Each structure stands twice: as structure tokens, then as C-alpha cells.
Amino acid sequence: MKPDLFARIRALGKLTRTQTKMVNLFNSSPNLLAFENLSALSQRANVSKASMVRFLIHILGYRDFAEFQTERQDAMALNLDSPIMRFLKDTKQAPEDRAVVDTHIPYTLQAIQQAYGRLDLDSFNRMADILTQTRRPLHLMGHRTAFSLAYMMFINLQYIRPRVFLLGGAHPSMPAQIFNVEKKDVVLAISRRRYSKISLEITRKLKELGTTLLLVTDSEVAPLSGLADVQLVVTPSSQGGFESITAWAAILEALTLTVADACRKAEPGYSQKAEELLDSLFGFLEH
Known part of the structure; x- marks a missing residue:
């Protein structure tokens, strides 16, 4: 079975400025790809027809535009059905x-x-494997709504594995928080539109330290994509002008559960110890 459009894009690595325009269109308006002709798609992406043809056939490997559009129509039909x-x-x-x-x-x-x-399961499993390396400190980060997702994952991972830290929250404290990050560490960055400039700058610094960067983002060409060792793309969705985080939460929960299963074997008894310690410190009430 041939890889679909987005799997082919993920395999490319770094894109040119013209290619980025086309991929942005593919991400933002996937249903248009099933019906609009080559000229209309090129115009929407603000690129020439020749550039669109080169990208689809010579770079992504489609036989012709008809094969590309048939694939998109089949993909759309699956959702419609x-x-x-x-x-x-x-x-x-x-x-x-x-x-x-x-x-x-x-x-x-x-x-x-x-x-x-549209989830790349290979990338999902590679990311889970790295997150289960419990001897390596893990730092989670995000800004704005992405911080709420990072915080949710941080809370859950504390019960699962040791050496989990949260970066972010208060922007002025971020530079101080990265002082103790080392080359052997793992950073899981969550990045969504509207992208945070400070996240980009701090992630660059973390990458310069030699850390392993795991990125969960909403586009194959997001600002942090070029820095990631493993990237997981969550298809964006919006209704009533708001970008939903529900799909993000579901996929991050699935990632956490995958990690939990492996960590129980790597760190037997850790979850029980963490639960007992938190109960003794905070005294959670149950009815």
C-alpha cells in the first residue's frame, strides 16, 4: 500500500519556501484537494502550476495529478462514510x-x-519508546493553550516514571529553568497555532545543548519542525472560531498510556510509591 499524502510529506524533512506554501494549503484545506483542479489549487497556494506539478510528481512521487486527486477523493470518502x-x-x-x-x-x-x-503511528511509537527511557530526565513545555496540554501530561507522567519536569508557565522564569537541562535529557515540546516566539527561541537553545527533542505540533511545516528528532502531527480542527484541543488531549493521553505500560516493567513499584507520597503530602479527599 502506497503512503498517503501526509506520510509522503513527513518523509521529506526540510521544505523550501514554495513547498511550505503548498503544504500549508494541504493542511488547512484538505477537502479542496479532492475536487479543485490544478490551476485553482496553485492559485490558492500562491505558487505556479509548474511548481505544484514538480512537487506532486517529482518530489512526492505521484504518477500524475489524477492519481493525487483520486487518493484525496478516496480519503475524503472514508470520512464522509x-x-x-x-x-x-x-x-x-x-x-x-x-x-x-x-x-x-x-x-x-x-x-x-x-x-x-492522519496520525503517524511509527513516529508515535518512536516517541513512546524515548519517553520510557526513565533514566533520562524528561522536560515538558508549551505556551498558551499548549501549556495546559503539557501540564496535563506532566501530572500524569509523575505517577508513571521518575525525573519528569515542567518548563514554562511564567515566561520570565523560562531562561532560569533551562540552566539544569543537560545533553542526555529529553524535551517534549507541544506547539500549536498561534505559535509562541519565546518557545521557538528556548527550543533552539535546548537543541543547542544536544537534547533529544520530541515535538507534538499541528503541521508538518510548523516553526519548530526543523529542530525535532521525532515529530507527531495532530490535525487541527476548529468550530465557532475556536481551535479545539480535544483531539490533542486524546492523542497525548494515548501516548501517556503507552508509556505507562512500558514504565511499569522498567520501574516496578514506582507508581504505587508516587501515589503514597502524594497522598501523604496533599491528603486528597475521597467520597
Whole structure:
């Protein structure tokens, strides 16, 4: 089975400025690729037809534009045929006074399904393998909404493996936080639009130290992509002007669970010790 469009893009590595324009279009408007002709797609990406043809055929390896578009139509059909998409279609025909929750929940489920469908499982498993190297300190970072995702993962990983640290939160403290990061360490950076400039600068510094950089982001051509040792792309989704983090949370939870299973073997008894210590310090109440 041939790799799909986004798998081919991930295999390329660094892209030129013209290629980046095309990939940005592919990421932001995947359904257009199934129906618009070569001229229209080139115009939308603000590149020449010749550049689009070179990229699709000579770089990505499609036989011709027709093969590329057939693949995109097949991919779109899979989503349209799913039960969730059929439900979404029904909701569009529903009365205008239908509650937001009635459309948002199925839309969110569909966003998770799409993100999972485009997930690079090889990169997912490579990232999980590195996260289970419990002798290596692990630093998690993100800014704005990405910080909330990093914090969620930090809380969960504390119960699973030792030497887990959180970077970020207060921007002025970030430079001081990286003083103790060393070459053997692992950094997991979560980066979403709108991308943080300070995240880019600090990630560059961390990479210069020789750390292993794991990146979870929303585009194959995100600003931090060129720095990553392993990159995982989560398809962005938005409704009502807000970018949803639900698919991100689901994939990061799956990553945490994968790591947990391996860490129980590498660090037997650690989770129980962590639970007992936190209970003794904070005295969580249960009803």
C-alpha cells in the first residue's frame, strides 16, 4: 500500500519556501484537494502550476495529478462514510434552535477520528519508546493553550516514571529553568497555532545543548519542525472560531498510556510509591 499524502510529506524533512506554501494549503484545506483542479489549487497556494506539478510528481512521487486527486477523493470518502460524518450531515438539516452541544459533541468526535486517521503511528511509537527511557530526565513545555496540554501530561507522567519536569508557565522564569537541562535529557515540546516566539527561541537553545527533542505540533511545516528528532502531527480542527484541543488531549493521553505500560516493567513499584507520597503530602479527599 502506497503512503498517503501526509506520510509522503513527513518523509521529506526540510521544505523550501514554495513547498511550505503548498503544504500549508494541504493542511488547512484538505477537502479542496479532492475536487479543485490544478490551476485553482496553485492559485490558492500562491505558487505556479509548474511548481505544484514538480512537487506532486517529482518530489512526492505521484504518477500524475489524477492519481493525487483520486487518493484525496478516496480519503475524503472514508470520512464522509463514517457514522459520525453522517450524524453531522443530519445536524446541518436540523432546526436552527438546536442546542450547540448537539452539534459540537459529534463534531469533536469527528475531529478525533480525523486526527487519528492522519496520525503517524511509527513516529508515535518512536516517541513512546524515548519517553520510557526513565533514566533520562524528561522536560515538558508549551505556551498558551499548549501549556495546559503539557501540564496535563506532566501530572500524569509523575505517577508513571521518575525525573519528569515542567518548563514554562511564567515566561520570565523560562531562561532560569533551562540552566539544569543537560545533553542526555529529553524535551517534549507541544506547539500549536498561534505559535509562541519565546518557545521557538528556548527550543533552539535546548537543541543547542544536544537534547533529544520530541515535538507534538499541528503541521508538518510548523516553526519548530526543523529542530525535532521525532515529530507527531495532530490535525487541527476548529468550530465557532475556536481551535479545539480535544483531539490533542486524546492523542497525548494515548501516548501517556503507552508509556505507562512500558514504565511499569522498567520501574516496578514506582507508581504505587508516587501515589503514597502524594497522598501523604496533599491528603486528597475521597467520597
